[in-house]
Amino acid sequence: MVERVLAGDRLAVSRLISAVEDGAPEAESALRALYRHTGRAHIIGITGPAGSGKSTLTNELVKEYRRRELSVGVIAVDPTSAITGGAILGDRVRMLRAYGDPGVFIRSMATRGRVGGLARATRDVIRVLDASGKDIVVVETVGVGQDEVDIASSALTTLLVNVPGLGDDIQAIKAGILEIADIMVLNKADREGANELLAQLRHNLSFSHPEPGEWRVPIQKTVATTGEGIRELVDTVGKHREHLKSSGELQARLRASLEEELVTLVQEAVGRRVRGRLAGPECNNLLEGVLSRETDPFSAASRLLREVYNGQKSH
């Protein structure tokens, strides 16, 4: 499987991604083996409110990268799919697949279980596409929420898409997730209200004061439906990538992101161990003690941690 993924075999890639989504044991061993072949692709995150034209924009970006003879993987992530039944993504993915271009690989990912699990699975799927030889991996998320912010944290260049006429959403972006943007995209720039939105975005961005040598978040106008501004957007992504490398920020970001990943992996391992112990009869007294209020959850958790890691001294 690993060899075939490295050779870019679509079926192998697709199967490994399914294994990753299912948390299958063979996925981890494949990911271990693939890891040293990763780190080549540039990862672009696309996020923004519903109705901002993200999927059309993704479409146009893919076309432009293909014109530049770069291969592209697209991951469309819907953290709300438990609620929407995944219908939104289905449509997008069908649209993108219509190309039939072997240089493009499209995959949708929907919530399975906990949201943290989705962010982690997205990171692993990015690695599979990276190892399979894709030059660019685009991660598009539906909506703007904490989940999307977590998922976008795997991206190296994050595009935050805005459109005129969404009203309060501008306020929303002001309050919340402005800081994750490396490039602001003002999409549907031919619409009424575009100039007001541009002024608003400039105003919002004016509060960040990049030092000399730091990245200054640009605002790129696009009309995704006609392709206007897409070439310039792709150029700006390239400039951001160069900036990340030359400034040393790339290494700093990768390191911070790795630290978070290691914390999560350790916590998962500990969680499995603790759950295993709680399922056994030796924890009955502990649980009963808390339920009857003889002790409290904090004390019980400390005891549990000590018990679980006393058994681990020698191995």
Add this chain to the structure above:
Amino acid sequence: MVERVLAGDRLAVSRLISAVEDGAPEAESALRALYRHTGRAHIIGITGPAGSGKSTLTNELVKEYRRRELSVGVIAVDPTSAITGGAILGDRVRMLRAYGDPGVFIRSMATRGRVGGLARATRDVIRVLDASGKDIVVVETVGVGQDEVDIASSALTTLLVNVPGLGDDIQAIKAGILEIADIMVLNKADREGANELLAQLRHNLSFSHPEPGEWRVPIQKTVATTGEGIRELVDTVGKHREHLKSSGELQARLRASLEEELVTLVQEAVGRRVRGRLAGPECNNLLEGVLSRETDPFSAASRLLREVYNGQKSH
């Protein structure tokens, strides 16, 4: 502080809740001390799509419980507040506060940092209100998503609110979170489409086949704006509470929820320890090894876990 909270002092309750939200160290010691005074209140979760009238319904429930001379705490949780700036909740809380009734305590909670943190903070705030002597604690969440499901898991009786005319949201509820409902509320039951929605909900519920003695999820029609059906809804909540107790399901739910809490508490403690170690110079080689692809994150996480818990042998 603990004594004053137990006596129901509003200012002390309010301050402790702020400390809990801030993750202040004095919050944990207070929660430890308060824990044995908890477990008395009945916890009601209210969830459902935007526009389903949840806040009006909460309002009416509060009034009805007050008529029955029960004291009520209300926690309005907005997991999307990082995006909306918390505006939605502000309005609701102002509306509810207008009563000026000393038997009612209202608090809004908004996202601070990670969503997991919000679910945990909600659970702790429920305990504060419980210990302060509130007979009923209502937890109302904005929206229907995974975050809301996590937050609702602290409730003993969960009301899932539906209204006619939201179209696709019915499908949504079908796909996703039906299973968390103990009582289905068909609100705005005087509106067009109410009968179709009732039929749809009955159809959805028909797929669950409760065993004899198990709870059968009822559908309660309400018109929150006129108070219609509210008395019956409160009676149904009471029946559910009785069922939980007499069937032994209460103990099972409390135990399952405690197990999850203990896993989270242990994971948090481990996370702090791992983060502390990663911040020190002894992890530089480990991190560099992964970044340069000499090793992979899974192997690094295993090593990190061993290193962190070798230092813990004797204490």
